[in-house]
Amino acid sequence: MIKINENYLKLQDSYLFSTIAKKVADFQAKNPDKKIIKLGIGDVTLPIAPKIIEAIHKATDEMAKKETFKGYGPEQGYDFLREKIVEWDYKKRGISIEKEEIFISDGAKCDTGNIQELFSTDNIIAITDPVYPVYLDSNVMAGRTGSFDKNTGKFEKVVYMPATAENNFEPELPKEKVDMLYLCFPNNPTGTVLNKEQLTKWVKYAKENGSIIFFDSAYEAYISEENVPHSIYEIEGAKEVAIEFRSFSKTAGFTGVRCAYAVVPKELKVGEVSLNALWNRRQCTKFNGVPYITQKAAEAVYTEEGQKQIKENIAYYMENARIIREGLEKSGYTVYGGKNAPYIWLKVPEGMTSWEFFDKLLEEKNIVGTPGSGFGPSGEGYFRLTAFGSRENTIEAMNRIKQ
């Protein structure tokens, strides 16, 4: 008799955003006349930039002709795209990465979810709290977390590193030895960042403890301030201890186009074993590469025109972020983030839980956000709004809150 992977049964509830979607659908069904403004899920709303659209049409026409048709591509991605990434995302910042260290994928969600497969289920993982749920859930499924404790809201074997207003959203280094560290900066959900000095401590910790950092920099394009690293490889020695994840989703509005990449440096080894080789093997066995058309779309991001167009979109979202930040402050809220990230993290009013605030905001103001507690126990008492709405909706939302 077949047995299931019992670890799946330890997963808590359904995935955060599905729960929200259901609540919103129920509310809308009961209140068909209400105009709901959605600032919950981190999904972009501006269309794909013209330069990228042009590239998609061109690649599509190549697929229509025998002479230029492309079948299976390399599982690691086409060199034309890997080379552009090396040049534009790394070399321009003074970082030396080889194209063989870049693995094109269909999403940072997939990559950050799959990366744990390369490692023993005995390893101890550490996550910041609050956290993007995928890091935790993929480890629950793999059996690395132990059971969920309802009293603490935590999994027994996981090291939680709180990031709250109390420590200015700079999580403390673990006191114990941990093996696998998940960091996301600019941070989802708090919208906060680490500066170079702060990030350097994590690289040092990883070196001293033989740990590996999974560095999710999906939001690096939103950084506006100086001294905030766009890549962990800006920190000396990071190539020996860190895998970096990047995505076109928020950089170029690719949430529905699906393209991302992971950087697995050749220097990164566990004993004699090259993690670049292991990840390569994983991808070759369980992945068939990203569509040619999609990779051509991503390539167009790395042109002067493409850059100009995506930066206009990012500026649009960051103006929304400013409107939300300042709007909330004027309405008496304490807010964080929104300067180097498209997320605004606010303190919910005293005496309310995050979900209570979610319900109140939905019912009274018809605004959807994301309850902080959905991201972990230290997210309780906070709430996330995103800057990805339209300008009109963003302004309208702030007007509703002001009233």
Add this chain to the structure above:
Amino acid sequence: MIKINENYLKLQDSYLFSTIAKKVADFQAKNPDKKIIKLGIGDVTLPIAPKIIEAIHKATDEMAKKETFKGYGPEQGYDFLREKIVEWDYKKRGISIEKEEIFISDGAKCDTGNIQELFSTDNIIAITDPVYPVYLDSNVMAGRTGSFDKNTGKFEKVVYMPATAENNFEPELPKEKVDMLYLCFPNNPTGTVLNKEQLTKWVKYAKENGSIIFFDSAYEAYISEENVPHSIYEIEGAKEVAIEFRSFSKTAGFTGVRCAYAVVPKELKVGEVSLNALWNRRQCTKFNGVPYITQKAAEAVYTEEGQKQIKENIAYYMENARIIREGLEKSGYTVYGGKNAPYIWLKVPEGMTSWEFFDKLLEEKNIVGTPGSGFGPSGEGYFRLTAFGSRENTIEAMNRIKQ
């Protein structure tokens, strides 16, 4: 100190097709004047059909406008595509499948590689031998296979079910109880099929033993003979014991477009646990859905015009299959398959191994095929050619072999 997943170290060599690619590249570098004909990897060569190209352009234009732009889609796939699959692939064959049982993905390789995650690592797996390497390798990585035995060419805990000329490529049911059964019909690599009566035995075995069948029917569009099931759900009771995998790769030339789907029936349970719910959770946690544009491309397959166009392409490849089959027979080879599948499986000449024949064919005839032993120990002594080449190359290859 972090530890790796030691199971990865049990994997044998590098992935079959990478090894072939390297040998071919080396040969070409040494013999730049030779025109190599590639009938090795199962990759299509005809361009994407006009009706599908039209759909891609149209969807691309939707992504260019704010009003019609699509961000994150449902992880399970858009309803417009799931509904078409239900209607065209199942209802038209008298099979009742609900759209919630269909999960759109970026490849059957990913799906067949990932499905094992839902199950305990204690389960016993059974694979046909020879076999598509992904079924085995994904289980090696997960730790379900034990160690590799160099003497037998087998993993110690895996049940191998030989499919050779001796049993007319109908693998025997396992004598022991196994939990997870991988079947692929029409078969890759042998090109052979099971008829309804034969497949019924497997469903019966699974019911009696509490096993689950992973049924890969990626090549069903190539079936030309009667009484060969296109779907395992043509067999009564199969919904309680089988997950089916389908792909647009070979059906519509999507190897570079990337779209496939898995069917996980609601009836399929292990104890009280719904596998449909588990797979849904897996996909929602580690996958972000298939690009909107790609799903629109797949939708165009399900139109009268789309069907006509893809069937012309399939007929083209199957004419190639006939040319190879008959050409080889005329040259004195014993051949199998090629009637309901784009693969021809031939006996290599007495006294040679599959890899020796590979080298000989590459060096003397400048033709690339796939050595049977790359698919498992019972593939030794066989060799796979594919019908996916151009007509000219296919004819030219047969002429070279004749000489």
